[in-house]
Amino acid sequence: MSVTVIDHPLIQHKLTLMRDRSTGPKDFRELLEEIAMLMAYEVTRSIALEDIQVQGPLGPCDGKTIAGKKLGVIPILRAGLGMVGGILRLVPNAKVGHIGLYRDETTLQPVEYYCKLPEDLAERDIFLLDPMLATGGSAAAAVEFVKKRGARSKNIKFLCLLCSPKGIEVLQKSDPDVDIYTASIDQSLNERGYILPGLGDAGDRLFGTM
Numbered sequence: 001m002s003v004t005v006i007d008h009p010l011i012q013h014k015l016t017l018m019r020d021r022s023t024g025p026k027d028f029r030e031l032l033e034e035i036a037m038l039m040a041y042e043v044t045r046s047i048a049l050e051d052i053q054v055q056g057p058l059g060p061c062d063g064k065t066i067a068g069k070k071l072g073v074i075p076i077l078r079a080g081l082g083m084v085g086g087i088l089r090l091v092p093n094a095k096v097g098h099i100g101l102y103r104d105e106t107t108l109q110p111v112e113y114y115c116k117l118p119e120d121l122a123e124r125d126i127f128l129l130d131p132m133l134a135t136g137g138s139a140a141a142a143v144e145f146v147k148k149r150g151a152r153s154k155n156i157k158f159l160c161l162l163c164s165p166k167g168i169e170v171l172q173k174s175d176p177d178v179d180i181y182t183a184s185i186d187q188s189l190n191e192r193g194y195i196l197p198g199l200g201d202a203g204d205r206l207f208g209t210m
Contacts, residue, residue, distance in 0.1 A: 001172050003163075003180045006042045011035050015161060015183050019199045025208035029082055032131060032161070032206065035183060036086030039159055043127070043181050044090070070094070072124040072151075074117065076101055076142050079203040080129040083159065087127065095124070099145055101138045103193065110138040115145055122150035126157065131202040133163035133182065135193045136170025143175050153177035161202070162186050164195050 014031045017023055023031070050067035053060055071094040075081050078100075088094060100114025118124065128142050139158055146156065156178045158171065163182045166189055171178060186195045194201070204210040 001176045001178055001180065003168055003182070003185075004042075005185060006039055006181060006183055008038060008042070011038050011183050014038075018161070019197065021200070023205075025205065028205050032082040032202075033086040035161060036083035036129070036159070037089055038086075039181060039183065040087040040090050040127075043157055043159060047125075070120075070124045072097060072118050072121060072126045074099060074126060074128050074142070074146060076128065076130040076138055077114065079131045079206055082202070082206045083129040083131065087129070094127075095120075097146075099128075099142050101141060103135070103138060105192075110141040112141065112145070117146065117149050120150075121146055122152065124151070125155045126151050128156060128158045129160075130158075131161040131206075132195055132198070133158065133160040133167035133171065133180065134189060134195050135164075136167035136174070139167065139171045140174035143171070143178055147175075157181060162195050162198055164189050167195075 014035050018028060018031050048067045049064040052065045053062050071091050073084060073087050073094045074097040075084050076099050095118040097117035101110045101112055104111055126146055133139050143156060153175050154177050158178055158180045161183050163185055186198055188196050190196055
């Protein structure tokens with residue numbers, strides 16, 4: 001497993017705005033979608049290409065097109081929904097699945113309440129989306145869900161805005177072949193399992209339910 005911190009200046013600038021407690025739901029949603037799109041640009045950098053010829057206005061032209069595996073985008077509900085739009089702007093033909101998890105406030109363990117995924121996961125590169133990799137429990141559970149439905153560990157990438165050292169450790173122990181892409185590795189978790197300094201509850205800020 002590799003952990004890649006995407007430190008592009010635009011991502012870091014937008015992430016700082018998201019951390020600001022005065023940023024409202026509208027701006028928070030827009031910033032999350034924009035960061036997801038910028039992250040997708042980096043994550044897809046190694047995607048396979050094949051040669052193709054097209055007919056241009058002045059004659060034939062040699063070019064490149066995406067080859068190989070198709071893409072599956074799977075947000076972890078509910079906060080992961082905020083990242084889908086940005087990625088689909090770059091890869092609009094990707095199939096989208098959904099995994100519904102909530103964290104038990106007492107045990108801090110994930111509880112599944114919904115799962116709807118594309119049928120051909122074995123043939124796809126998978127982007128699992130969640131703005132926060134905090135305790136790592138939800139991420140590890142989501143990885144297991146997609147693997148049980150045919151996805152291969154080496155084809156799974158976990159995309160998040162923030163992660164904690166604990167979350168990285170838990171996901172690495174759960175499946176060392178899943179790569180993590182993040183905009184920041186923050187300091188720690190508080191007693192409620194929230195990332196510090198973090199940005200608060202991403203789902204609540206995204207949907208204005210604070």
